[in-house]
Amino acid sequence: MVDPRYIRMFHEVVQTGSYSGAARRLGYSQPAVSQQMRALEHTVGTPLFTRAGRTMRLTEAGEVLARHAASVLHDLDAAQNQIAAIRQLRAGNLRICSFPSASATIVPAATVHIARDHPDLRIRLIEAEPPDSMETLRRGECDVALAFTYPGVAEQLDGDLVGVAVLDDPVVAVLPKGHRLAKRRSVELADLADERWIAGCTRCRDHFVQECGAVGFEPDIAFTTDDNLAVQSLVAAGTGIALMPSLVLSFLRHPKVISRRVRRLANRQVSAYALRDHHRIPATALMLETFERVGTAMR
Template identity: 55%
Template sequence: MLDSRHLATFHEVVRTGSYSAAARALGYTQPAVTQQMKALERTVGLALFVRVGRRLKLTEAGEALSRHTGVILGNLSAAQQQLKGLAGLRAGRVRVCAFPSANATLLPEAIAQLTVEHPGIRIELLEDEPPESVQRLVRGECDIALTFSYPGLQVEVPTEVVELPLTEDLLTVLLPAGHPMARRQAVRLSDLSGERWIAGCPRCRANFLHVCAEEGFTPDIVFSTDDNLAVQSLVMAGAGVALVPALVLSFLCHAKLTGRAVKPHTRRKVSAYVLREHCRVPATILVLDALKAAAAARDGC
């Protein structure tokens, strides 16, 4: 295998035209340069130089190696600089797969912090609901998966995956501002048992049916969609009401919508998942810390 030190010395010998000139340029002794070139010739199994008078001339093998040496050394230098940047948190790409309301709230807040403090970090945003997002993490399609879980509806986590809890997201009822229940600070779902409902993703819908059963009724679900903006528009149009996470209230697009807490309080847990082996990757750690800070800031509001 070619030694990068020998290649660097060979490159300097070719540039300067002699062992002695290369030794001066590199700060080596001439015998050291001679020994390195002999070692390189043993490695390739061919002579690289012949003497013509007092100068060295490349052999055909030497010409061939010379054509590649600059590229090889340039690539090695670029790789070293990139690794140095990654280790020093000046560069790196982190792929985050999150559910829609996290992509609209926690991620932008975390990215805003990273952009100021570590502008070389690049975040690639992907979108998926749990448990698919965790499966994408295991398949190597993302570096961090942001997911949510409900009591009794936990996300199954493989042994190679680590869970980092971020926050608890209160569930709220989304109502038109003119709805009679909008005057209350909090409502019981049973008080809305006669309403038409818009349900969310399959996991959210399963939890919704469960909490309604605990309140003693089966909801009349007229629409199901995992599009938060569609849910808002349907409620605004009077098509029904909806049970949504408090995160959604952060980006209401209709001024005449309002959210009210549910009695008794119902929450979902929001967590970040990462492969155990990635817990030591500097850029990944940095993004996780930013997500924790964004979640903590929301908890403090």
């Protein structure tokens, strides 16, 4: 491969018509230019210049290289400018993988900050629940993943991943408005042992069953769905009750349900993750920092 520095110097020699002219324009000594041109000829394997007295002329190979040198240098300059724009966050693309309730709350709040300070940074959002979102990240199909865990089932971070805590999301009981415990400000999970339940995603359901077991009962799960609106509608219709993260209820609340804090129930922990090598990419580092800052403001 030809060193781009040789191409740039060759172009100047052609433009000025001599080694000394190129040396003056580039701020090199004439012997340095001569040495680099010999190195270029060695790389391409054929002479590029001939001399007729004091006149320097291009060989046929030199003419071929001269025709391409200007466009090569133009493309290199364009690439360097685009890389600089990405490095300085004046351009670029960022892919976020998030679970639905974070997509509706944390992501919009973060993108407001990004759009204000870096309006030309383009963001693409895809949705997946953990652990699928983490696998999406590991496969390189997104740059940052928002995921949640519960105490005792923390995300397994191998050496390739880094993460930042975003917020703790309280889990509340969702009850129909006419429920027998509706007048209480908070409840114990054991108070709900005889209820029928609507269960959510796999990770939430596993944690829910574990928490019920810890207070001495096995929940009667009548319906399972990942759709948070469907969960609330089922509760409103009297199919059962549910546990739901507060983040969901901050933007989506059925008019015929109420939420009550469940005492001594662990919060859902929301974090943002990236591949360790990608953490050095300015846009990825910015997104992690922004999610962390937004989470702090939402607490």
